Amino acid sequence: MLTVSAAPTPPSAGRPLSDHVDADGDRISITDVNGTIARFDMTYEAPSAGERVKFGPPRRARIPSALYLLASAIFGVVTIAAYNAPTGSRLFVWAVEGDRIRPLSVSVIAVVLLVSSLATVIRTHMRGVVVSDDWVETRSLLALGIPRAKRFGWPQVTRLVLDGDRVGFEMYDGSFERMPDVSDNKGLAQLMLHHAARLRLHVTVLEKLPTRS
Numbered sequence: 001m002l003t004v005s006a007a008p009t010p011p012s013a014g015r016p017l018s019d020h021v022d023a024d025g026d027r028i029s030i031t032d033v034n035g036t037i038a039r040f041d042m043t044y045e046a047p048s049a050g051e052r053v054k055f056g057p058p059r060r061a062r063i064p065s066a067l068y069l070l071a072s073a074i075f076g077v078v079t080i081a082a083y084n085a086p087t088g089s090r091l092f093v094w095a096v097e098g099d100r101i102r103p104l105s106v107s108v109i110a111v112v113l114l115v116s117s118l119a120t121v122i123r124t125h126m127r128g129v130v131v132s133d134d135w136v137e138t139r140s141l142l143a144l145g146i147p148r149a150k151r152f153g154w155p156q157v158t159r160l161v162l163d164g165d166r167v168g169f170e171m172y173d174g175s176f177e178r179m180p181d182v183s184d185n186k187g188l189a190q191l192m193l194h195h196a197a198r199l200r201l202h203v204t205v206l207e208k209l210p211t212r213s
Helices: 030-034 058-083 090-099 106-125 185-199
Strands: 002-004 035-037 040-042 054-055 128-131 133-143 145-153 158-163 166-171 174-178 202-206
Touching: 054 185, 058 090, 058 106, 090 106, 128 185, 145 158, 158 185, 166 185
Parallel strands: 158 202
Antiparallel strands: 002 040, 035 202, 054 128, 128 133, 133 145, 158 166, 166 174
16 A cells, blocks of 8 residues: 655745745745645555566557558568569559569568568657666657657655646756656556655645636
C-alpha cells in the first residue's frame, strides 16, 4: 500500500508569485501557490530494486509507423507475386517489363520501403520514459527524426507534480520538466509516486479550474 500525504495548501489570494515567501525568506514553489498537496492511498506493486521500467509512446504515436510497415509489407508481397506471375499478366508486365524504363527496379523499391518502414517503427518505439531507482530518462524525437534523451538524477528533483495522469518535476534549480505522454500515463504516475514516497519528495496535485457556463 502506497501512501502519500501532506496538509493541503490554500490557493493564492491574488498576489503575484514573487510576494509568496516562507518564514526564511525563500520563495515558495509555484505549485504551493496554485496547487494542492496530494493526500490519497493507492495499491501499487512496486518494481524490484534496481529494475528499470520502460514506458513507450502512446498508441496514436505508433499507428503511423505501423501503417507504413503494413503498406511496405503489402507492396513487397505484390512485388514477389509480380516477378513470379505468368508472362503477359498485368503484374508481370508492370514489374518486369516496366523495370526497363524505371531508374530503380520494383524489387529495389520494395526493399527500400521495407527497410525504411522497419527503421521508422524502431525509431518510434525509442520514444518514452525510462525510470530506475537512481534516475529518470525521457526519450523524444527532434526535427528530422533525430533522437534525443535527457536524464535526470533523483537528487535533482525537489517536487513531483501531478496534473491528472501527467507527471512533471520541479528541479533543484527552479526549472520545471514535464514528462512526455506515454502509453500508460497512469502507471507512470503511480511509479513516480512510489519513488517520491521512497525518497520523501514533496508531491503536489494541481487542481482543475472550474469551467464557466
